[in-house]
Amino acid sequence: MPDLDRPRAWLLTMDDTPQSYVDLDDPRHLEFEYVQRLAHVADLCADPAAPVTALHLGGGALTLARYLAATRPGSRQRVAELDAGLIALVREALPWDAAADLTVEAADARAWIAAVPPASADLVVTDVFGGAGGHTVPAALTSVEFLRLAAAALRPDGVYAANLADGAPLDFARGQVATAASVFPELALVAEASVLRGRRYGNLVLLASHRPLPIDDLTRRTAGDPFPARVVTGDRLTAFASGAHPVTDTNAVPSPPPPTGAFTV
CATH class of the missing domain: 3.40.50.150 (Vaccinia Virus protein VP39)
Known part of the structure; x- marks a missing residue:
């Protein structure tokens, strides 16, 4: 019972x-x-x-x-x-x-x-946070070398997804896009507009694959969520990551911690 x-x-x-x-x-x-x-x-x-x-x-x-x-x-x-x-x-x-x-x-x-x-x-999903309070993505999971391991585990049409967190000026997120672009040909970034514009700290979902991603369907679904999100791809994603360089094991750092009180209940 x-x-x-x-x-x-x-x-x-x-x-x-x-x-x-x-x-x-x-x-x-x-x-x-x-x-x-x-x-x-x-x-x-x-x-x-x-x-x-x-x-x-x-x-x-x-x-x-x-x-x-x-x-x-x-x-x-x-x-x-x-x-x-x-x-x-x-x-x-x-x-x-x-x-x-x-x-x-x-x-x-x-x-x-x-x-x-x-x-x-x-499908490979990375959703790991560590450090003090479990607030940051570990540096070891942010590099080209790590993403190559994830890519090797995927079938040719498989999809990689990572939950990231960042705030203005979004340097960590931009670096992660550049890093993924050095391993996978197809990318997308999903987040609320306020996060993408650096107005607040929040989650961003990074997608990567060796085959075209279902962008149209994903866009429709995220737009209909209770808290709608944007799907950034192509030239807009290239512009978002402009100036960022792929992260390697030699220069990888954890994601920035959230501002005080960002995730308190």
Whole structure:
């Protein structure tokens, strides 16, 4: 019998920062805007409802993995999450569907992706934040060398997606676009207009692939979100990253921390 007194929707926070939102009754319910955008990518990365192989670097409470398991039954998913304590907490308090082909490992994301069999994934998602308070993208996951590892894990028509965070003057985001452009021929950046203009700190989703991305469908979906986003591609994305250079392991730095109070609940 289910415990009727136990909450079915959970907001997981770390150091006062919202980290994951999980609805145990409805894994399709996505509370955070950037997760909604990643879900659009998951929806469009293959034929509707077809199972895929997805690799998640950073797991949190597995919100996106749960969504993908619900929308693409039979998908094979592997998750690398550095925090073993978090994995244990999620297993105990927020168990996922035992029927899903979903494996979670306590592992360093970069070392883990380096060991993945080549050309084995349809989707690679990077959503890793570390440092004090878990607020910044680790430097090791921002370089050309790292993106080459992610690209090697993808099948020829696979899609890479990364959750980034930045604020004015958006130097980190511009550098990440330049870095991805040195590895992948097809790119897109998805974010709210206020973030793209540097008016506030926020999330940006970077997409990359060796095949054309579903830009029209993605644009329609993000425009209809509760907090509409813009999809930047082509010449506009080139202009956005103008003056930025690809990041390498020798000069990689973490993303900038958010301003005080940016993500407090």
